[in-house]
Amino acid sequence: MSFTVRKDPRGVVVIGVDGQLIVGNRHELKQKVLEALERGERKLLVDFSNTGYIDSSGLGALVSLSKKIRESGGELKLAGLNEDLKTLFELTKLDTLFTIVESPEEAVASF
Amino acid sequence: MPAFDGELASLRLCLRRHPLGGQGGRRGVEIFLRVPTELDVVEEAVDLIARHCLALGLSARAARFNLRVALSEALSNAIIYGNRLDPSKYVDVRVLATDSQVTLHVSDQGDGFDPSSVPDPTLPERLELEDGRGLFLIRQLVDEVRFNDRGNVICMVLRRA
Structure with a gap:
C-alpha cells in the first residue's frame, strides 16, 4: 500500500493510490493532500487506477479532504475507479458529492 | 481437535468439516479465526477468509x-468501537459455509451497541460527515444482518445465487 504524488505539466497534482485506501493508511493520504495544499496546490486528482479496495474509513477521509480543499479554494476530482469502487460511491451517495471522471487523463484535462 | 488449515503472521485459521444436523444430512464447513485487536491485521484476516470462501x-x-x-467493516467496527483498540482483547470470526449460504459471525469483547441507533449516512445532512458508513455498507452488501441482544456479535448472511 502506498501513494505516489506527481505534478502534471498542467498544474494538477495527481495522487495515485496503489493497493487499498483503508483505515490503516488513510492518514497517510490525508497528509499528502494537506502537504500539497500547504505548498499552494489547488488542483488535486486522486487516481484509483491501481486501487483494489476502499473501506468506509477511506471514503470518510476523501469526504473530509474534499471539504478542506473546497475551503482552501481548490478542487478535488477522482478518477480510475473500477466497478466495485464505483458501486461503493453509488451506494453511499458519495457519487453526488465528488466529481468522478472515468480516466485520469480526462480528469487532468478537465480542470 | 480440528486441524489448523493455514497460518498467516499472527493469525491462525481453524477449519473443520462437519454435519450441520437436521434432516437430509446436510454438511457444511466451519472456519474459525481469532483476530487480535489491531487494525493492521484486518486486511490479512479478510483475505484469508475470502480465499477460503471462494474455494468453498x-x-x-x-x-x-x-x-x-x-x-472488513465488521472487523474494523469490532476493533475500534467494540474492543476500543484494547490490545488485551480479541475479535472472533466464525464462518459457516453450506450449499445455500455463507454465514459470518463477528464477535468482539465490548459492551455492544444498539444498531437501530445508527443514522442513515446518505441523508443530505450527514453526507459530508467523515464517519458512520460501515454498518450501512454491510446492510447494503449482504442478504441478511442480525445482532445478538447485547450488540457485540454481528451475523451476516450471503446467500448463494
Whole structure:
C-alpha cells in the first residue's frame, strides 16, 4: 500500500493510490493532500487506477479532504475507479458529492 | 481437535468439516479465526477468509466485493468501537459455509451497541460527515444482518445465487 504524488505539466497534482485506501493508511493520504495544499496546490486528482479496495474509513477521509480543499479554494476530482469502487460511491451517495471522471487523463484535462 | 488449515503472521485459521444436523444430512464447513485487536491485521484476516470462501464455492464477485467489504467493516467496527483498540482483547470470526449460504459471525469483547441507533449516512445532512458508513455498507452488501441482544456479535448472511 502506498501513494505516489506527481505534478502534471498542467498544474494538477495527481495522487495515485496503489493497493487499498483503508483505515490503516488513510492518514497517510490525508497528509499528502494537506502537504500539497500547504505548498499552494489547488488542483488535486486522486487516481484509483491501481486501487483494489476502499473501506468506509477511506471514503470518510476523501469526504473530509474534499471539504478542506473546497475551503482552501481548490478542487478535488477522482478518477480510475473500477466497478466495485464505483458501486461503493453509488451506494453511499458519495457519487453526488465528488466529481468522478472515468480516466485520469480526462480528469487532468478537465480542470 | 480440528486441524489448523493455514497460518498467516499472527493469525491462525481453524477449519473443520462437519454435519450441520437436521434432516437430509446436510454438511457444511466451519472456519474459525481469532483476530487480535489491531487494525493492521484486518486486511490479512479478510483475505484469508475470502480465499477460503471462494474455494468453498462462493462466487468470485461475492468473495471479492460483498464479503470483503462487509467483513472488513465488521472487523474494523469490532476493533475500534467494540474492543476500543484494547490490545488485551480479541475479535472472533466464525464462518459457516453450506450449499445455500455463507454465514459470518463477528464477535468482539465490548459492551455492544444498539444498531437501530445508527443514522442513515446518505441523508443530505450527514453526507459530508467523515464517519458512520460501515454498518450501512454491510446492510447494503449482504442478504441478511442480525445482532445478538447485547450488540457485540454481528451475523451476516450471503446467500448463494
